Amino acid sequence: MAEQVNRFYLECKNVTKNFGGVCAVDKLTFNISKGELLGIIGPNGSGKTTLLNLITGVSALSRGEIWFKGKKLNGLLAHQICKLGISRTFQDLQIFNDLSVIDNLMVSCWKEHVSNMLEIMLRLPRARKEQEKAYVRSMEILRVLSMDEKASAMPLNLPFKERKLVGIGRALVSNPELLLLDEPGGGLSVGELEELSEVIVRLHDQGVTILFIEHRMEIVRNISDRVIVLCFGQKLSEGTFDEIQKDEKVISAYLG
């Protein structure tokens, strides 16, 4: 078991999630190796976002196991899973709209902080240093995303693509080892999608392991190392994009 666990970065074994009588994810087993860029596709309601929620602790598993770097994630809360090095974005962004772009990123450096409430209220040196460090780190990430000029902007005043980038920046600022992207290309134009693909590939080249859910086939084809196809919560197919494209089951269920 230990050997098997260590071989993969993330390992999902018989992952199942029931909502009442509906089985959103059904005995799903797959794994991700370090440095991989894995795409997950599937029709609406196939359990893609539920799977992300299960990995990040937003929803509790009904059955099965999830392991990350040899540590079992079952029963851990979302903030504990984040501290282990898993970050995510959301399909509906869930940006903190009353915080500026830089504050959205700075608040996401939470796991790095150790200063307590009293130190913060009295602005003692450790709290000040941490705040400065969080600012520098957040600005770094904004520069990577070419968003540094928008640092003080409020998210609601930004175009959709930039708000998506804020979501990605927020996930990146905590230095994740595994980044989960929930439909990063949704709602973007073709040009914007290409720019976003470049950003994702750049992050991947920097050593971040990425799992992403997507409906836009162009981005899946262009950037993923491997693709898993879900349908009704079950794994329909797995392989490179060219392999799954030729799979009869996938063609009839999803690609058409």
Next chain:
Amino acid sequence: MILITVVLGVLVVLPLWTSHYIISTCIFIGIYGMAALGVSVLMGYAGQVNLGSNAFMLTGAYISAVLSVDLGVSPWLGTLCAAFVTAVIAYLIGKAILWLHGFILAVATACFAVVMYRLACELEITRGVYGLMEIPHYSIGGFVLDKEIHYYYLVLMVLLFLSIITSNLIRSRVGCGFTALNLFHGGSEVASESVGINVAKLKVHAFVLSAVYGSVGGSIYAHYTTCLTPQPFNLWWGLVLIMMCTIGGMRSVLGPIIGSTIYIALKEVLRITPSGTLAGFETFAFGLLFTLSLIFMPHGIIELPSLVGQSLKKFYKTR
């Protein structure tokens, strides 16, 4: 910044040329301002509804008063003990109820306030509805703070200290964390958890902090007035504290103090009308002001300068 310095300067010299009555009114403004500041942290920033902030004032006031009357503990130590015990109570209550949201959370906090109020009315140690008398004043060495002016400067210093540390907190990651989980201000608990914030813990922190502010205000109230009955801490006062924050500006440090000033000033103005014809109308007047504020200035009077600025800009543009 200049405005704040000028206002502070005026507040420092105010007792030198004004009456005891005005000074006493200012003391009450400061005391309720402290509790309202706590409400602002919990409700305005962290977005957790609490109808029972008065219970924290009550707890702080009674613990400090009982300790100094019955056990002869120094009022300073009594105030610290009261803050600590109130924090522990808030921690336990917060742990139990802060997983609730919205209306249900409001009801739970109101129930807590009613329980605390009834305890103060029924317990022997609090002397029931007759209350505690001859509560000692604060003293430094042999110098007893028994004059209005002493309490004025004490309240001013404590309020200033609380405002500064609150301001530091709000500008820090914890303040951003409060906003991040505030569902009324574009926050999301799921997203907050996903970026590593322990939402349950942060909510309890806000609750405890709010409780400590209320407790300190309550303790100073007890030692200033030297007599204590449960009446000034009934459920109505929980609502008044929320209205103070809303009228002044829920998401600001100055807002709750402005709200407290408006309420106490309004109450006094109505009280001193000729032959007292309008005395007792403060509930109606403040309720009306609260409603108007929600309609015309939902972010409180604190946003008035920016609203005026925008209107002037528009006016000059159209000309």
